[in-house]
Amino acid sequence: MRMTWRDAEDIAIALSEKYPETDPLSVRFTDLHRQVTELPGFLDDPKASNESLLEAIQMAWLDEYRNR
Numbered sequence: 095m096r097m098t099w100r101d102a103e104d105i106a107i108a109l110s111e112k113y114p115e116t117d118p119l120s121v122r123f124t125d126l127h128r129q130v131t132e133l134p135g136f137l138d139d140p141k142a143s144n145e146s147l148l149e150a151i152q153m154a155w156l157d158e159y160r161n162r
Contacts, residue, residue, distance in 0.1 A: 095135045097133065097135050097137065097138070098137065099130075099142055100147070102153075105133065105151050106151060106155040106157065107110040107134070108135070109129060109130070109158075110155060110158035110159060112116050116159075117124065117159065118159055119152070123152075126151065127140070127143055128147060130148075130151060132150055
């Protein structure tokens with residue numbers, strides 16, 4: 095699957111699968127940025143992220159985390 099910064103739901107699912115025990119609220123945005131860019135299938139420009147996009151990803155990941 096190909097993902098970009100705007101694919102918050104898909105990224106959240108991938109992060110939840112890769113880091114099942116990690117509380118998303120404990121992850122700093124700098125670490126979240128790195129984790130997202132290291133996901134298989136993530137093909138967007140690493141410099142194209144911003145705080146709003148990272149927050150959307152973190153909140154979607156939090157939903158995944160809480161629903162497990």
